[in-house]
Each structure stands twice: as structure tokens, then as C-alpha cells.
Amino acid sequence: AQSVAQPEDQVNVAEGNPLTVKCTYSVSGNPYLFWYVQYPNRGLQFLLKYITGDNLVKGSYGFEAEFNKSQTSFHLKKPSALVSDSALYFCAVRDLNSGYALNFGKGTSLLVTP
Amino acid sequence: NAGVTQTPKFQVLKTGQSMTLQCAQDMNHEYMSWYRQDPGMGLRLIHYSVGAGITDQGEVPNGYNVSRSTTEDFPLRLLSAAPSQTSVYFCASSGTGGASGNTIYFGEGSWLTVV
Numbered sequence: 001a002q003s004v005a006q007p008e009d010q011v012n013v014a015e016g017n018p019l020t021v022k023c024t025y026s027v028s029g030n031p032y033l034f035w036y037v038q039y040p041n042r043g044l045q046f047l048l049k050y051i052t053g054d055n056l057v058k059g060s061y062g063f064e065a066e067f068n069k070s071q072t073s074f075h076l077k078k079p080s081a082l083v084s085d086s087a088l089y090f091c092a093v094r095d096l097n098s099g100y101a102l103n104f105g106k107g108t109s110l111l112v113t114p
Numbered sequence: 115n116a117g118v119t120q121t122p123k124f125q126v127l128k129t130g131q132s133m134t135l136q137c138a139q140d141m142n143h144e145y146m147s148w149y150r151q152d153p154g155m156g157l158r159l160i161h162y163s164v165g166a167g168i169t170d171q172g173e174v175p176n177g178y179n180v181s182r183s184t185t186e187d188f189p190l191r192l193l194s195a196a197p198s199q200t201s202v203y204f205c206a207s208s209g210t211g212g213a214s215g216n217t218i219y220f221g222e223g224s225w226l227t228v229v
Contacts, residue, residue, distance in 0.1 A: 009154075032216060043204060043222040044157075051216055090156060094216065098172060099164040100208060101147045102218055104156040 002027045002093045004074075006105035013081045013112055021076040021108045023091030032094035033074045034102065035065055039087045047089075050074060061085070081112045117141065120205050120221035127195040127228045135190040135224050137205030143219075145208045146188040150174065150201040151223075157204065163188055195228045202226070 004025045013019045025031050032051055036044040048059025055067045065076045076089060088109050092102040121136045139146065147162035149172075159172030163182040177199060179191040188207075192199060202225050208218040 034218070036220075041223075041225075044220040046217055046219065049217060094218075095159075098159060099147065099162040099170060100145050100210075100216070100218075101159050101162045101172060102157070102206075103159075104149075106154060106156040 002031070002095045002097075002103050004033070004091045004093045004103065004105045006089075006091055006108045008108050009106075010109045010111065013110070015083050015112050015114050016080055019078050019081040019085070019110065019112070021089050021091075021110060023074045023076065023105060025072050025074060025091075025093055027093055029096075031074075032096075033065075033067065034092045034094070035059065035063070035074075035076050036090045036092065037061075037087050038090065038107075044090065047076070081110075083112050083114055086110055086112045118205055118207050118219050118221040120203075120224050122224060123222065124225045125227070127192070127226065129195060129197060129228060131195050133192050133195065135192075135203055135205075135226070137188045137190065137221060138186050139188075139205075139207040139219070140186065141207060141209065141219070142185060143207040143209040144185070145210075145218075146182065147172070147206050147218075148178070148180065148188070148190045149204045149206065151204060152201050160190065160203075192226075197228045200226060200228045 034049045035047040050067045091105040118139045148160040149157040161180040163169045205221040
């Protein structure tokens with residue numbers, strides 16, 4: 001089965017510092033990987049995806065993610081965190097056996113302090 | 115563009131009542147799905163559809179029915195609501211072609227409380 005894991009329930013970072021939200025994956029075949037962000041009482045917003053190609057993927061709001069096949073990781077990064085980046089972040093992998101639905105990690109809560 | 119539209123946004127049900135959560139998308143996407151979100155558990159797949167007339171079960175289908183009579187609509191029915199179905203429900207859709215291919219778009223969610 002295709003799955004992802006987010007090892008951190010919460011990440012705290014000071015505004016202006018770089019941030020990393022970790023994700024590892026377990027898939028058979030080539031992974032289709034995604035990052036989504038959820039603000040309180042809102043739906044999920046798409047940040048970026050890796051399908052194929054360059055290992056460094058750039059997405060919305062200054063976020064990027066690095067696909068690392070040897071470490072089976074897809075960590076989300078941003079060079080300089082903003083207080084407004086505080087939200088819940090989900091890593092997900094597309095399950096090609098379920099109509100291309102997503103299998104999600106449990107989410108990581110990011111808190112950026114001023 | 116409206117994208118994925120879910121209604122209602124909030125609903126309170128009594129145990130045993132039935133109701134339908136509506137989902138519509140205007141992007142002509144083949145794939146649609148329903149998830150539920152519970153604290154500390156991420157999102158779990160309830161049902162999905164790969165096209166009109168085709169549906170299948172996801173990870174947590176019990177207590178829910180779906181149908182896909184048109185490409186645009188994918189309603190989720192709670193047959194006899196139970197407190198364990200208190201959750202936030204998200205509908206999603208995706209296509210396969212173009213620049214947005216493989217990207218899955220989510221609705222704003224439906225907050226359901228069963229008392």
C-alpha cells in the first residue's frame with residue numbers, strides 16, 4: 001500500500017528562520033507526492049507536488065520540497081518563515097489502486113512565533 | 115471558477131437521522147472522492163469515484179453511501195447517523211490532463227455533529 005509518515009506532530013520556528021516539515025514515504029513504484037496546508041476551519045490548499053523530473057519542487061507561498069529517493073523522503077521547506085505560515089500541513093501520496101485518491105499523513109502543526 | 119463546492123457547511127444531526135452532504139465540481143474532473151478528518155488521524159478516504167456511474171469503497175466506508183449519476187456531482191449519504199460520524203467531511207476532485215493534471219482539489223469542508 002502507498003503510505004506517508006509525518007514524524008513530528010508539531011514544529012516550532014521563529015519568524016525569519018528556515019523551516020522544515022518532514023515526510024517519508026513507502027510506495028511500490030514511482031510515487032506521486034503532495035503537500036497541502038490547512039488553516040483553521042478551512043479546506044485543504046494545494047502547495048506543491050512531485051510527479052517526476054527535478055527533485056526540488058517549488059510551490060505556492062515560497063514553499064519548496066525536496067524529493068530524495070534514497071532516503072524515501074519528501075520534506076517541505078521554506079527559507080524564511082512567516083507568522084502567517086502557522087497552520088496544519090499534510091503530506092500525501094496518490095494511491096493508484098483507489099481511483100487516484102490520496103493517502104495522507106497525520107499532519108504536522110507548524111507554529112511560527114514572532 | 116467555483117472549483118469544488120460542498121453544502122452544507124455546518125450540520126447538527128440527531129442519532130439515527132439520515133442526511134446527504136452535497137458535492138459539486140465544475141472542472142469536468144473524472145475523479146471524485148470523500149474524506150473525513152478526525153483529530154490526530156489525518157484524512158481518511160470514505161468512498162471514491164473514477165467517473166459517472168462508477169463508485170468504490172475507501173478505507174472507512176461503513177455507514178455511508180455514494181452515487182455518481184453525473185460527472186459534476188458526488189453526494190455522500192449518511193444512512194443512520196451515529197455519534198462516531200461526528201467529523202469534518204471533505205470532498206475532492208481531480209483530472210488527469212493539462213498543467214493541473216494529478217492535482218487534487220478540495221472543497222471547504224462540512225462540519226457534522228451527531229448528538
